[in-house]
Amino acid sequence: MQTSTHANPRALRDIEMALERTKAEIPVLTPMVTAFGPLLAERFRLREAASGWVGPLPVVDAERFSQGVFVLADSGFQDMSAHLSEAAHGLLPIMANSFPAMAQELNTLIAAMDNGALTMDALAAAGFGEAFTVPGVNAETMDFAVAELVRPFVERQAQDLAKLVRDLPWRQTICPICGGTPNMSVLRRIRNDSEFIQAHGGRRFLRCSCCATEWTHKRISCPSCGCEEPDELVVLSDPSRPFERADACHRCKTFLLCLDTGELADIPDPDVAALTMLPLAHQARRQGFVPLAEHPWGGL
């Protein structure tokens, strides 16, 4: 298996440039980019500042792993509640500014944290799906906010864990680190110094909707049901943007967004790319397909 991470000092500038390019190329997406762009940028800052996996890394049983048992199957991510207060005071005001309809609820959430009605432990638990209600905060808003709050820490820990399994075989369609479902795929052309001809298409990486880990997977197969029948697999794309597509499957009625970076001069951040592919996702939904896993903006 090959895994891929994107830690590089220019990444924030790359995110901002990709967002600007999206606005210029697809003006109709400007409101979405304006709303979600600051969230993606702040998530990046939090991820870069996060400490990652603390202490000894878990021991991976190569045999179990190769049979499909992901790294955190018996444990889960480390507790990040100690960092959530500071992160929340950075992220939630940005979200309140970007999503005015939620502003009041998000401010209520901040107030609940400040007066102790919402503890950081409860917040972290809510980030992993444990039900928790705050008076005056809609359940959907709560889920959205805490998921985005916890995500940078999860992603940073996953970056450290991915190194453990880089050279181990993994043929599953769930994430090798956390068992999450992919919400997009990326075809990446990896430069190598081999003396032989290099494939133009690049390898297919599935990207985890939970921790953003990327892992290689075969190109021609539905990641949901494994279907490899050409007649069942459909590719939806816009001819003017051939590097973006939605891979859909008639058998299980799911689709997965795909970014083909082989022809791109500047490779955009995958989250920005997925946001840019919103019209494609919409087209797929209209044709009766459902996403394998959602992006934060998926329900819009």
Added chain:
Amino acid sequence: MPKAIFIDTTRCTACRGCQVACKEWKNFPAVPTKQRGTHQNPPDLTHYNFKLVRFSEHLEGDVVQWYFFPDQCRHCLEPPCKEASTVDGAIIRDDATGAVIYTEKSSKEDLETVRSACPYNIPRQDPVTKRLVKCDMCIDRVRANLLPMCVKSCAMGAMNFGNREDMLKLAGERLEAVKKEFPKASLLNQDDVSVIYLVADLPAKYHEFAVAGVSGSMTRKQMLARIFAPVRKIGQQVRG
């Protein structure tokens, strides 16, 4: 952000995929040619061939060494052709990418003036439109965030495209690696151009104009071009 192409000739197998891909993207027709005893075909750059893989053979002891050189405009950081230009807006440099572009106004330029200013002997003229032509770094593709066609087509990883700083870094790393086997390896005019070549042997063995005459400073042609540019400009204005 300025872009650059890094051409690692040590990886080039002279498949000429880049040459063909360039023609296809530009929708250029075939040019009449004939067998001249070399795979270099056509023999030189033309108004329909902005990219040409040059072949040269040299006898090294008892062994014939074959050298491949995918020739094209270097997109100079300070283009001598632009300096030599006498028509405003005929030759421009795109600040965003660093691409040197010949516009339709170049039909009013004198080919020999511009061509003699180029240390790499690149500019050609369309005989019908009289427009000066050469590689434009696939500016249409690059502005759409796509790789130049020659880079996209390269199956050997010889052609690379990206931000200039990244390409310089890659070029430096490759030079270091290649030098272990080929001590004469060098990068050609990397401080002056946006198309950086890595060659494993003396540049002259690859192509007469592989490298500018005087690295890091102006060639005689460039210097003369700059000196006479105002005079030519006046002459151009007088002629209308």
